[in-house]
Amino acid sequence: MKEPTVRIQNLHKNHLKTRLIIFGVLALLLIVGSYFSEYLCPYDPYLQDLSNAKAPCSLAHPFGTDRFGRDMLSRVIVGSKTSIYSTLLLVAFITVFGTAVGVVCAWSGKRVDAVLMRISDMFLAFPGLVFALAVAAVLGGGVQNAIIALAAISWPKYARVARSQTLAQKETVYLRAARLSGCSTWKLIYRHILPNIFGPILVTAMLDIGTMMMELAGLSFLGLGAKPPVAEWGSMMSDTRNLLTTHPWVTLAPGFAIFVSVMVFNLLGDTVRDWLDPRNGR
Amino acid sequence: MEPLLKAEHLTKTFHSQGREAYTAVDDVSFSMFPGEKLAIIGESGSGKTTVVNMVTRLLDVTSGTITLDGEDITHYRGRQMKKIYRKMQMVFQTPSDSFDPRRTLGDGIAESLINHGAGKKEAMLQAEDLLGLCGLEKEFAKRYPHEVSGGQCQRAAIARAIAIGPKLLILDEATSALDVTVQKDILELLTKLKEERNMSYLFICHDIALVQNFCDRVLVMYHGKIVEEGVPDEVVRHPREAYTKNLIDCIL
Numbered sequence: 310m311k312e313p314t315v316r317i318q319n320l321h322k323n324h325l326k327t328r329l330i331i332f333g334v335l336a337l338l339l340i341v342g343s344y345f346s347e348y349l350c351p352y353d354p355y356l357q358d359l360s361n362a363k364a365p366c367s368l369a370h371p372f373g374t375d376r377f378g379r380d381m382l383s384r385v386i387v388g389s390k391t392s393i394y395s396t397l398l399l400v401a402f403i404t405v406f407g408t409a410v411g412v413v414c415a416w417s418g419k420r421v422d423a424v425l426m427r428i429s430d431m432f433l434a435f436p437g438l439v440f441a442l443a444v445a446a447v448l449g450g451g452v453q454n455a456i457i458a459l460a461a462i463s464w465p466k467y468a469r470v471a472r473s474q475t476l477a478q479k480e481t482v483y484l485r486a487a488r489l490s491g492c493s494t495w496k497l498i499y500r501h502i503l504p505n506i507f508g509p510i511l512v513t514a515m516l517d518i519g520t521m522m523m524e525l526a527g528l529s530f531l532g533l534g535a536k537p538p539v540a541e542w543g544s545m546m547s548d549t550r551n552l553l554t555t556h557p558w559v560t561l562a563p564g565f566a567i568f569v570s571v572m573v574f575n576l577l578g579d580t581v582r583d584w585l586d587p588r589n590g591r
Numbered sequence: 592m593e594p595l596l597k598a599e600h601l602t603k604t605f606h607s608q609g610r611e612a613y614t615a616v617d618d619v620s621f622s623m624f625p626g627e628k629l630a631i632i633g634e635s636g637s638g639k640t641t642v643v644n645m646v647t648r649l650l651d652v653t654s655g656t657i658t659l660d661g662e663d664i665t666h667y668r669g670r671q672m673k674k675i676y677r678k679m680q681m682v683f684q685t686p687s688d689s690f691d692p693r694r695t696l697g698d699g700i701a702e703s704l705i706n707h708g709a710g711k712k713e714a715m716l717q718a719e720d721l722l723g724l725c726g727l728e729k730e731f732a733k734r735y736p737h738e739v740s741g742g743q744c745q746r747a748a749i750a751r752a753i754a755i756g757p758k759l760l761i762l763d764e765a766t767s768a769l770d771v772t773v774q775k776d777i778l779e780l781l782t783k784l785k786e787e788r789n790m791s792y793l794f795i796c797h798d799i800a801l802v803q804n805f806c807d808r809v810l811v812m813y814h815g816k817i818v819e820e821g822v823p824d825e826v827v828r829h830p831r832e833a834y835t836k837n838l839i840d841c842i843l
Contacts (some may be wrong), residue, residue, distance in 0.1 A: 389748050395819060442629075481688065482683050482684075482685055482688040482689045483688060483690055483691045483692070483699075485649055485683070486683060486689045486690070486699075486748070486751070487691065487702065489647060489649075489676050489680060489681055489752075490699075490702050490703030490706055490751065490754075490755075491673040491676050491677075491703060491706035491707055491755075492667075492702070492706055493669070493670075494675075496706070500702075501691050504690070504691075504693050505691070520676075544598070591767065
């Protein structure tokens with residue numbers, strides 16, 4: 310009776326590993342591809358050719374051309390640089406910053422904790438888009454300011470995760486043992502606490518990549534992010550939205566790109582979460 | 592003879608919001624001498640562990656003083672504590688929890704040596720030797736805490752505690768989580784180590800029979816106070832306090 314169960318478990322484990330490899334490779338392809346995007350586009354993404362405007366999908370232009378005759382495929386590929394890199398930068402920044410705040414809160418406790426947590430509550434209380442509008446109004450539009458706005462409202466989530474995880478770690482016996490073996494506070498944090506709270510934070514970050522990509526595209530769509538003619542998926546969709554009924558490919562191409570990349574990063578996040586789950590019996 | 596550890600009028604009061612202040616340890620004084628095996632016994636919640644946590648300075652004292660080797664350590668912090676931990680180490684109740692789950696046992700033992708100035712390679716080799724001294728093969732240095740049994744893990748924990756050559760080893764219910772045969776092995780190991788290194792043991796325990804065999808002197812704690820003190824045999828045979836009688840009756 311026992312054998313089949315073991316086999317199923319192994320199957321599940323192998324399956325998980327395969328998933329991890331597949332989505333990891335896909336995500337890596339997206340990241341590397343977007344880095345070298347200039348070299349990958351078949352045409353100059355900013356070259357206008359009005360005689361060939363709004364051309365439908367063809368072999369020469371697989372995603373068609375927009376109303377200025379620019380090749381959509383090239384624009385989508387180049388747009389990945391803005392979209393994917395800004396998102397990764399944003400997520401990396403809020404992960405590091407949020408974690409640092411969370412660990413400091415949990416470690417110092419009392420007043421510092423209360424003050425920092427109330428500040429984070431304040432940021433959580435702002436509706437994202439309204440805050441982004443305010444930032445755009447003060448600092449002006451642009452991808453950079455959209456990132457600042459999103460960073461300001463999304464770091465508290467990481468601070469909360471890191472704080473609760475650190476609080477749990479702080480009470481463990483091994484941390485007391487480490488302190489007795491002469492570890493300084495800094496050493497306790499980077500050698501024992503950070504490696505042990507890394508899992509949940511990594512999962513939060515991975516799952517956030519998709520969300521942040523959408524939000525960034527959303528802000529650009531509203532004209533608060535990337536400014537034309539810079540190719541960015543959100544602003545490309547916004548730019549061409551009145552062509553949706555007559556020349557749908559112009560809007561759908563960047564939409565499809567957002568859909569695919571968000572899905573890849575979300576599935577990767579899900580897989581990493583399953584993989585780090587202690588019940589997975591690693 | 593100068594006492595190795597002296598605690599005078601130790602008191603610990605916990606304040607928590609919306610509740611009355613709770614005094615876990617109430618005016619406890621005791622001293623222990625070099626080479627002595629002193630036991631503190633008492634039921635759960637009697638304040639034994641709180642005393643130990645104050646002695647190791649993992650917990651701040653509310654009032655009272657702690658003197659180790661003639662040095663007042665009551666208000667030591669940070670760097671100063673590191674110096675103190677050279678003289679005083681501790682073994683915890685739950686062996687597998689006392690090692691970082693993400694690090695090998697060898698890493699855990701070497702960490703202590705590295706923190707006190709040893710090189711990385713040298714510390715690893717020394718960790719293996721220490722494991723050998725505590726009756727484990729060298730291979731255990733590469734194992735993770737969840738890969739070894741409770742008794743093996745406790746041996747590794749003892750190896751870590753003696754790594755930097757402390758004079759005082761505090762054993763906080765160090766054998767309580769182990770079954771009796773393993774308990775016996777650990778006590779034999781402790782006896783052997785004591786002979787080799789002339790350490791003193793502060794033995795926190797609730798098993799009076801074990802204390803009777805292992806320790807030179809015993810303090811009985813009840814509700815945060817020391818109610819009785821003496822040679823274990825005497826205390827077991829002629830308990831003076833009602834609570835001690837009760838405690839003995841419960842066990843024997």
